[in-house]
Amino acid sequence: MRRVLAVIVLVLTAALTAACGGGAEPRELVISAIPDQDPQKLQRLYGALAERLTGTLGFPVRYVPLTDYAASVTAYRRGDLDMVFFGGLTGVQARQQVPGSVPLAQRDVDERFRSVFVATTASGIAPVADVAGLRSVGGRSLTFGSESSTSGRLMPQFFLDQAGVGPNAFRGPSGFSGSHDATIAVVTSGAYEVGALNSSVWDQRVAAGQVDTTKVREIFRTPTYHDYHWLARPDIDDELGAGATSRIRDALLGLRPSDPVDKNILDLFGAGSFIPTQPQNYDQVEQVGRSLGLVQ
Amino acid sequence: MTAVFTLEGAGLSYPGVTALRGCDLEISAGERVAVIGPSGAGKSSLIALLNGTALPTDGTATTLGCDFARTRTRAARRTRRQVGTVYQQFDLVEQLRVVHNVNAGRLGYWPFWKAAYSLVRPRGIDEVRHALERVGIADKLEARTVTLSGGQKQRVALARVLVQQPQAILADEPIASLDPRLGAEVIDLLNEISAEAGTTLVTSLHDVDMALSRFQRIVALRDGHIVFDRPPDAVSTGDVEELYAAPDSPGLVG
Amino acid sequence: MTDTLESREASTLPPVELREAAGAVAGTGRRGARWWSGVGLVLLIASLGALAWTPGPLVRPEGFTLVTDFLGAATTPSTDGAFLAVVGSAAVTTVAYAVLGTVVSVVLGFVGGILSSEVWWLEGRHGAARRRATAGWIAVRGTLVLPRAIHEVIWGLVFLSVLGLTPLVAVLAIGIPFGAVTAKVFSELLDESPRRPYRAALAAGTPRAIALLHTLLPVAWSDLLSYGFYRFECAIRSAAILGLIGAGGLGFQLALSLQTLNYREVWTVLYALIVLSAATDVWSSAVRRRRASGARPGNPVIRGSLVAALVLGLFSLWWVQLDLSVLVAADTWRLAGQIVTDAWPPTLDVPVFELVVAALITVAMSVLAIVLAVAGGAVLAFPAASTGAPTIGRRVRVVATRAVLIVLRALPPPVWALLFLFVMAPGLLPGAMALGVYTLGILGRLMAESVENLERRPQQALQAAGASGAAVSVYAVVPAVAPRFVAFGLYRWEVTIRETVVVGVVGAGGLGLLLNDQLTSFDYAASLTTLAVVVVLTALVDATSAGVRRSVR
Structure with missing residues (x-):
């Protein structure tokens, strides 16, 4: 027991020394x-x-x-x-x-950054020509990427707004997959019919053959920002x-x-x-x- | 003689249960009193009023001039230190060694650091050893309490009261968990200890013979009130039979 | 815990217990149990009903190929040398955070446990003093709900904004909520320790602190230490999740690899987590098993573990280069003040309806998760318990079941959430499943331990009387373990409420998602309002579970 006490004192001393050892930083x-x-x-x-x-x-x-x-x-x-x-x-x-x-x-x-909207082929959502065309996404289930992402959330939400599709116009609450790649995955799986992500990540994954294009395809590329x-x-x-x-x-x-x-x-x-x-x-x-x- | 314990019309009740009612009692310094009565008569509650672990819901209880209901914590603590209590179940910390359990009697006199350090290195070993010698188990100083027999545990509890050096000792059914021979030894020990230091002793007992043969004064409780309070030679067999009679069928002693 | 409960005989009831007994008769008991089961059933049905809101089919088998992609990568984890070095060093960091966080939580739990115990406030107090003490007691207990209600990740963000990028963030983010949980458990340990010696010491005029030190602590402290080892296990998992906010360690590496869904790397990190989890489990159950069988601190395993813990603690201090000076830096206090002014007063002008819906979603998700976890845990606990003669078949069964349980709890809930999202409709269900299987991993193991610690005599008596195996379990085993299983489930329910924060990916909504959204837009005042709701919810869950536990005890 006494030994244990001695060691405890030692630990505290060490911790305090460590604490005070900060000194001048370069x-x-x-x-x-x-x-x-x-x-x-x-x-x-x-x-x-x-x-x-x-x-x-x-x-x-x-x-x-x-x-x-x-x-x-x-x-x-x-x-x-x-x-x-x-x-x-x-x-x-x-x-x-x-x-x-x-x-x-x-x-x-x-x-000249862009986001892309992608959709499952099973959803039957056809590619659209302009922002207003995003209306067709209303009533579908949709996922963004990370909450704070500009290309995976902010700008897609903005263009949806412009098309008259408000935050509550989807089937169920919109998801936050956490990343652009996760968005591709959860849309591919069919969990969400539509996803929004960074266009350069999308292009790269498609070029690398990492996207199952029979299940998911691009439906719209946003204007630049x-x-x-x-x-x-x-x-x-x-x-x-x-x-x-x-x-x-x-x-x-x-x-x-x-x-x-x-x-x-x-x-x-x-x-x-x-x-x-x-x-x-x-x-x-x-x-x-x-x-x-x-x-x- | 100064009064050590005084009850005036004292009652103790909880929602749905009345443990004591209208008790008047005065116990002077140096008296040795036995409290008797059937199970549930209120003996433990009476002891609890005397050492302040319960406060009367009616009337007053005064211990060494202190009314716990009207006293601040610190002052109450000083009074409590003057009253040592022995319990039926010994109330020892089984995980600790005997020496710590004996020392528990005087923790009230120690500052915190001393009490804490004592758990690492026991303080005042000499007095502990002396107390254990007095109760006849000097060899158990370092023993772990859980390994002791019932009789030995009660002796540790007595040693605990000894080092407390109180003005009064209360004992709540101290021998109910012991066999008769051990019980008699413990009661004798309690009486000797009290007599040596002139300490007041109040013991609740269910063994009437033990009470009548070894105490100067008998207080009988039944249904929460005091039935009689007299010297043992003034207590008749009839008194005892009536005290312990089954409530609904007088005459039948059960 | 229960073995410290005193057997209380009616004939020797001293006054305090008399009153308690009188109260108990009027209060809970069989009627209480029935009432609480009713409440539970209603909650469960309502939560199941909430699933009906999910549009479309709940399960989507076609998404299973993505799950197989993930599972397939398990056989080919990344073994790139540089990456392995990164993971190795991250694993050490995770252990270091867990160790230091546990130390903080045990210290806080020790102090907080005493200050929130009934024995500290109420025992031996009467009348007005007791009423005053009751107010103090309730205040302290209420205060301790706050740190428990808030998830480690949120604590992490708060400490990050005050303390900056220092390992202390992770240590405190683990230590403070865990400390509050430990305080709760320790106060219960103290309250359940035999009280007579304490009462006797108070009666002899001993000051409260000293009486507690001499009569209750010797009984409860070794249980506190062994609980500390259990907390360490939890801290490993927590440290992994904290990595997600950039605290470093395995969680950070996991988050990075998960962002690009690099499954082979993900598996390397997961294997590291599984190994750590298994190692700490084995260690902590070794210690706790020794304790349960009555071993004293002198036991070589326990003594060795204490020394090892000490060495590990010192090593961790050195590894993360913990700098405590930041705690007293003027900047820290300025920033803490700034956060307070940013957050205060909390937004009152909130869409109440939205908050209520979010709270209901959170409750529904947690109820489904905990029911799944308790049911699954109860099933797996028996094969996972090593009881009876150690035949080879039995041993294989035990090891296999335990391995399953370890994997279930080693994968952090966000990973589970993603997997379930692949095959389920977004919403409550994947979230509840993710939290459910994770909690199942934790509960299954605790339940297995309680099966192992079961008193064997009633079973032996029935077996001796020629009862069948089924009859033995119905009459001797189930009645003995059921209350404990329920108690474990209730403890974890509270944790699950707060963990709904980390499965935002499932798109179920709920308070966690709301909070996340508010924190990412740096709206501290609104966050505070949401947090207040979480705290209230936790307090309600706490009260409910206390009521249920009392009625099944």
Whole structure:
């Protein structure tokens, strides 16, 4: 018994020492990303980007892998993340939580981003020509992807709204499959007749032969909108020195597909290159988010 | 002589049950009293009023000048420390060693840290050993309580009261769980201990012969009230027969 | 737990018990049992009725090919070296979170258990003091409902916004709700310990804390420790689910691979979870079995386990580099204050109808899940219990059934939900099935243990009298285990209510989905309102289950 007590005291001492051992942290840039395609590849090979940026920028860059949109916005708001590759909606949410945040860059594909609506062949829903045609989806069962996804939820819901199909116009409550791939799967299974997802994921899966096209097919491709972008906290210059923000932007924009290291990184993001962007690009997303109650 | 215990018109009832009613009783310092009566007469309730584990629902109960119903926790605790109680079922913590169960008698005098540390390393072993010697089981100091016999357990309970050094000892059917020979030994021990220190002793007993032969004063309870209260030599066989008679058929002693 | 209940003889009832007995006669008993069964039946029928709202056929066999795709991948899990290294390190992280979370929960449970026990507040108090103490007791018990009602994932999000990206988030997200559950169990252990020594100590003028320390803790503390080992098992599963919000560990890897439905990777992670789950199960049942058979802390298995737990705790501290300084950082308090101001006052202008419907859906889903779990658990508990002579056939049966139970509980509910969604219409049913089979895995194992711990004498007496196997189970086994099975089910019901949060994928709606939606749009004030409803619901379930347990006891 006495020995047990002694060990308990030891543990407490160790814990307290560990607690007080924090000390001065080195100045570093903490970044994260929630990509839309094969996130596990980037999240497990994140060292590549952090190393590349550290090399160019001259201060340490640390990558924190995350999967949850709300968690990454929360961490960003708290200041634990300095720069995050957000989706359109989460970027707007984050900018609202941290006013003054700067959109630094987007992928080339993000300028003309689209969602696709897919439907089971068994449902007999025919491909439609324009947004108004989405009316035919009313009364069917429908699933989105993740709740906070721009391409898997926000914009599809917006175009449905435009077609006059409100949130309660489906058969049963709409589902949230959790991801674009899961949306394909649950629609293929027939659980939902209609699904909405990111067009580039869809194209890629179809090209790779991973979609059973006898069971599920594309019925509509939405108009374009802006989606993913790198968002940086306004206090980066204070933390890492004047001009740090623009140097980071330059580093991102300077990734060349011709360079094998850069190419590898761009591939992980599903990008041809990173290009400049500006806050106005996300006004539409913000407006839609507001009208759907996703932006306060 | 100062009164140690006083009951004035004391009653105790619960929804649907009346345990005691209209009890008047005064017990002075140094008296040795036996409380007798049939099962359910209210003997345990009377003991409970005397040590403050129950409060009278009518009348008043005063212990060493303290009316528990009108006393703040801290002061009540000081009074409780002066009253040691022995129970029929010994009320020991079976999982602990004997030494801890004896020490339980004076926990009321110890600060928290001391009480806590004592569970790791028992404090005041000498007094515990002395108390156990007095009740005749000195060799059981380190024994685990669960391994003891009934008689030994009751002796541990007596040792617990000894280290408490109370002004009064209450015993609630202390020998009901023991065989007659052990019972007599325990009662004798209780009487000796009380006599040595001049401690007041109140014991409830169902063994009338034991009560009449070993106590100075007999308080008889029936149906929650005191039937008689007199010295043993003034208690007749008829009194006893009437006390224990079946309620609906007087004359038949059962 | 029940073996600590004192046998109370009528002839020696001291006053307090007399009153309790008087109360009991007026209250529950047979009539109570009948009443509660009626309530249960109505709830079940209503929940089944709710299924009728699902449009179209409930089951869709054609979706089964997707399930076979998933199951097929079980034979070819990803064995890529780099990935295995990732999974290995994630497994260690998960264990570390679970260990530290358990330590926090046991400490909180210890303190909270004492402060929410009846013996601490009421024993030996009379009159006005007792009435005041009753108010205090109810207040503490009420406060403890809050942490229990909120799912670990929600706690995780709250701590994340206050503490930031630190392992402490996972540790606290496990430790706080588990601590509240442990507190509840520990308070019951204290209240069920023999009270006479405690009463005697109070009567001798011992201060309450010291009396409790000397008379009730020696009885209850080893049960608390062995319960801690059980909590550790639960914490492993919980740590895995917490990974979904980015806390790291196996859950995080699972979430990543699940996003792209990379089943081979998913299976690698699931195998890791299964192995961890099996290992902790074996360990914790070894400890608890020793305890149940009356072994003391001096027993080598128990002593060895305590030392191992200690080593594991230190290792976990080092592995996750726990930094407690964040707890006292000024920033933390500022952010905590900010969240409070964001959330307060809660939105009162809510669509009440929507909330009520969501609450009903949640209840219906949890009722169906728990009924499925108890029924399935009761069936599997017997083959999973190792009783009788250890023949080879028996051993194979026991190991096989236990393996099934382990797999059922090692797969997190979101994975189950996705699988059931493949073959069922979206709505209540796949959600209830997902939570049901998962809970079945947990309950089946607890029930098997209680079958093993059953008093053998009544069965032997019947067998000796020449009764058939069926007669023995009807007369000796079922009556003995049924109340415990019901009690386990009721305990888990509460947990299931809160777990409906993590099966949003099934599109059934409910409070969980609503909460998720509000949290993803950072509408803290509305979240608080929804949380309040969850808390009220949990309190109701708590009260109901307490009532039922009293009536079957």
